[in-house]
Amino acid sequence: MKELEAIAKVILKLWKNKKINLIEKIIENLRNEGKIYFLIEVLNFIQEYKIKLEGREPAKLFLALDYDERKIERLLEKNFNLKVKITEKIINDELVLGGKILTSNYLFDFSLRSFLEKLFKK
Amino acid sequence: MRALLESFGVDYKILIAQIIHFALIFFLLYKFLISPLKKVIEERKKKIYEGLKKWQESEKFIRRVKKLRRVILKKISEEKEKTLLEIEEIRRKRLEEVMQEISDIREKMIFNLEKQKEIMEKDLYLRLEEKAPKILIEISKKFLSREDLNEKFINNILSQK
Numbered sequence: 001m002k003e004l005e006a007i008a009k010v011i012l013k014l015w016k017n018k019k020i021n022l023i024e025k026i027i028e029n030l031r032n033e034g035k036i037y038f039l040i041e042v043l044n045f046i047q048e049y050k051i052k053l054e055g056r057e058p059a060k061l062f063l064a065l066d067y068d069e070r071k072i073e074r075l076l077e078k079n080f081n082l083k084v085k086i087t088e089k090i091i092n093d094e095l096v097l098g099g100k101i102l103t104s105n106y107l108f109d110f111s112l113r114s115f116l117e118k119l120f121k122k
Numbered sequence: 123m124r125a126l127l128e129s130f131g132v133d134y135k136i137l138i139a140q141i142i143h144f145a146l147i148f149f150l151l152y153k154f155l156i157s158p159l160k161k162v163i164e165e166r167k168k169k170i171y172e173g174l175k176k177w178q179e180s181e182k183f184i185r186r187v188k189k190l191r192r193v194i195l196k197k198i199s200e201e202k203e204k205t206l207l208e209i210e211e212i213r214r215k216r217l218e219e220v221m222q223e224i225s226d227i228r229e230k231m232i233f234n235l236e237k238q239k240e241i242m243e244k245d246l247y248l249r250l251e252e253k254a255p256k257i258l259i260e261i262s263k264k265f266l267s268r269e270d271l272n273e274k275f276i277n278n279i280l281s282q283k
Contacts, residue, residue, distance in 0.1 A: 064272060
């Protein structure tokens, strides 16, 4: 992870300084070392990094039925002051209605399933 | 004397003969009739007397027997009363014991039934608690899986602070 983070930060720094040729060299090195799959992880990291720089938190969204994730982002920010950026959306009908948001820090569950389960636990 | 008898027309020879005759008849009668008859009468008299005595004794005996019977009957009656009272007392005690036993068994049964009921209720609630959410979720999935409802639900739940 540390290696991944370091590579990503270096790439970002080179990008900022517009040293594209060096970025290409890094990619070539990775290919030569047989670590080309690192690039996907690096990209994800860069994406998350970018989101964090925007003051948001990358999140996975699980939904019972398909719904506009941007609306959910807006509602969360407006009513709960949660600034998230949904990076992945997964449909899971087990949630019945609503959905849940998973970030690296917390899980925000707003599904009917969890509501019913809590009701019965009481 | 002779002249006197003759003046009355009595022939002393006939008189002597009659006296002898009378004495003879008397003797014969006495010997063969009166004496045995007297003996028979005496025997009868004795028998009657003995009979009477026996009858009197029997009467006395009967009276005593009757008295004894009365006493025995009274005693029997008393014993019977006593025995009946004892039986009644035993019966009452036994009945009380049986009633107590029944009451104990009943209480025990009620206690066991209550315990069983409690266990069954607990078991039922446990099963219900275990299965109800799943059932409810399955039902909800069937009836609520609609996009419009989903949208409303998300909007409502995310609008609550």
